[in-house]
Amino acid sequence: MNGKIAFFGGIYNNYLALETAIADAHGRDISQIYCLGDLGAFGPHPDRVFPLLIENGIQTVQGNYDHSIGHALEDCQCGYSDPRDNHFASLSYAYTLENTSPEYRDWMKQLPAEIRFTWQNRSVLLCHGSPRKTNEFLWESTTSTAFLERLADEQDADIILGTHTGLHWHRRLENDRHFINVGVLGRPENDGTTNVWYTVLSVEEEEKRPENSSVSVEFIPVRYDYEKLAWEMEAENIPEEFIETIRTGWWTTCLEVLPAKERRAGKY
Amino acid sequence: MLLQPTVPMASLDELWFQVSGTLCNLKCEHCFISCSPVNDTFGYLSYERVMRMLQESIELGVKEYYFTGGEPFLNRELIPMIEQVLKVGPVTVLTNGTVLKADWLKRLQTAEQNSRYSLEFRVSIDGPTPEMNDPIRGERTFQRAMNGVAMLCEYGFLPIITITRTWEETEEDAILDSFRAVLKEHGYHRPRLKVLPRLKMGGEEKRTEGYTPLERITPEMMEGFDVSQLLCNHSRVVTDRGVAVCPILIESESAQMGETLKESLVDFPLLEGACYTCYQYGSICANPSSKKVEA
Numbered sequence A: 001m002n003g004k005i006a007f008f009g010g011i012y013n014n015y016l017a018l019e020t021a022i023a024d025a026h027g028r029d030i031s032q033i034y035c036l037g038d039l040g041a042f043g044p045h046p047d048r049v050f051p052l053l054i055e056n057g058i059q060t061v062q063g064n065y066d067h068s069i070g071h072a073l074e075d076c077q078c079g080y081s082d083p084r085d086n087h088f089a090s091l092s093y094a095y096t097l098e099n100t101s102p103e104y105r106d107w108m109k110q111l112p113a114e115i116r117f118t119w120q121n122r123s124v125l126l127c128h129g130s131p132r133k134t135n136e137f138l139w140e141s142t143t144s145t146a147f148l149e150r151l152a153d154e155q156d157a158d159i160i161l162g163t164h165t166g167l168h169w170h171r172r173l174e175n176d177r178h179f180i181n182v183g184v185l186g187r188p189e190n191d192g193t194t195n196v197w198y199t200v201l202s203v204e205e206e207e208k209r210p211e212n213s214s215v216s217v218e219f220i221p222v223r224y225d226y227e228k229l230a231w232e233m234e235a236e237n238i239p240e241e242f243i244e245t246i247r248t249g250w251w252t253t254c255l256e257v258l259p260a261k262e263r264r265a266g267k268y
Numbered sequence B: 001m002l003l004q005p006t007v008p009m010a011s012l013d014e015l016w017f018q019v020s021g022t023l024c025n026l027k028c029e030h031c032f033i034s035c036s037p038v039n040d041t042f043g044y045l046s047y048e049r050v051m052r053m054l055q056e057s058i059e060l061g062v063k064e065y066y067f068t069g070g071e072p073f074l075n076r077e078l079i080p081m082i083e084q085v086l087k088v089g090p091v092t093v094l095t096n097g098t099v100l101k102a103d104w105l106k107r108l109q110t111a112e113q114n115s116r117y118s119l120e121f122r123v124s125i126d127g128p129t130p131e132m133n134d135p136i137r138g139e140r141t142f143q144r145a146m147n148g149v150a151m152l153c154e155y156g157f158l159p160i161i162t163i164t165r166t167w168e169e170t171e172e173d174a175i176l177d178s179f180r181a182v183l184k185e186h187g188y189h190r191p192r193l194k195v196l197p198r199l200k201m202g203g204e205e206k207r208t209e210g211y212t213p214l215e216r217i218t219p220e221m222m223e224g225f226d227v228s229q230l231l232c233n234h235s236r237v238v239t240d241r242g243v244a245v246c247p248i249l250i251e252s253e254s255a256q257m258g259e260t261l262k263e264s265l266v267d268f269p270l271l272e273g274a275c276y277t278c279y280q281y282g283s284i285c286a287n288p289s290s291k292k293v294e295a
């Protein structure tokens, strides 16, 4: 496969952002779109996400949420430890489980935990949290470069992409290897803006020496109709705290897992 | 005959430095390695030693670094050590918060700003009032630690307050709420709290009770258990005597695993009472709070 490829992170039921991101990607001459999992949680109307993924041929990795909903497990396996975080997580989990139809639960059950392929002579590995554990949080400020080099060696991958934390970031490793958190389409990034993010990979050719080509990583902001999403969340009685995040761009829950730098960047 | 319960060494993710050994300006009653101003069972780590181990850890792909003691800030080389380590990875410092100095924090603030990595502080305080804290940690330690927290906040840090659970489970919510209120009064507006179970060893064994022989992990208990919950599955600690399996068991002879990190990457038998506490509560040494409360 050649050309540009796009990656969506957690959707969290935000089918409106997903629609907008798909249209945006189509406008950018993208040859294939992938999704790294966590289709449910947080937002309204879970069942509106799946047709968009399936009809657009988006290859999808199974996130911790998808594994949980697929198998109707007790909780989302998000990996929170704080009681307040877990309280809110369990509310949206119960809502999502109740509103996901059985056919889509079966579809989620069969999603792969990772996807591997070769692109532009590079081996690419798509996972959800980390290649070794679906719900591992790899934050930019608590993940050493030496660790990522080891991961790339162990996994025999040139480019590793994940999501799960909700914040996009990129670390360039030796020999044009990369670790990329692709961000999420589900909720804004705790920076006071309402847009969400996805990621595009392309290769920059050096005209005279194509063997010196290098990978280029672009994070794309997606501006979608968040007011409409907020209304629908209100109509579905989704907790106020989640709606505030959609409208303000600040996280109000799930904060206790954040390391110092990421926590300081937010408002709460 | 059943085999003994064993934890595999999966991957060296966190490296701990016991930079001040068992030396501490305080002598808390529940301290599980009985630290005090005169306990030099374990001594200071030198700057050179830390740099050597750091180099080996980079080769092994270590993800995060922790500094502990005793009281790490008693080691005069702590600040340059942290400055160096922050160039290659995230750092967490476990402190009692009573000996912090403004010019140290200023240097550390700059070091963190120049780093892509987080510098975390964990400050131990054992109750939201002097009445609750001081009998365990020593006279006036509540106020002194609170001043330390306020100073950390002044320099832009968001310390994680770690609290050893010395109360009944039913009191937990009320105690944590009043903790949050007190911290806000001291200028800490988004307090982060972490509750720790008691480790019934060292000082705590004398203060209350030790482990009974039944409080041990059995081989059956390991079946289906997520071993990544245990620190020893993905960490090691450097002391002035070598590399040990975890910061909790440093005093035990069997916990010593050699001179280099590489030698220390082997399985370990879980035979101690403390292992039972790790098993029950999970991730007690990680920065986010552990999930389970005392049964």
Ligand code: SF4
Residues within 6 Å of the ligand: B024, B025, B026, B027, B028, B030, B031, B032, B034, B035, B036, B069, B070, B071, B095, B096, B124
């Ligand atoms: S618990 Fe901490 S502060 Fe108290 S004596 Fe032990 S090392 Fe020092």
Ligand code: SF4
Residues within 6 Å of the ligand: B007, B230, B231, B232, B233, B245, B246, B247, B248, B249, B268, B270, B272, B274, B275, B276, B278, B279
């Ligand atoms: S005390 Fe805990 S961390 Fe240490 S060896 Fe036992 S189980 Fe592992």
Ligand SMILES: [Fe+2]
Residues within 6 Å of the ligand: A038, A063, A064, A065, A078, A128, A135, A163, A164, A165
């Ligand atoms: Fe996830």
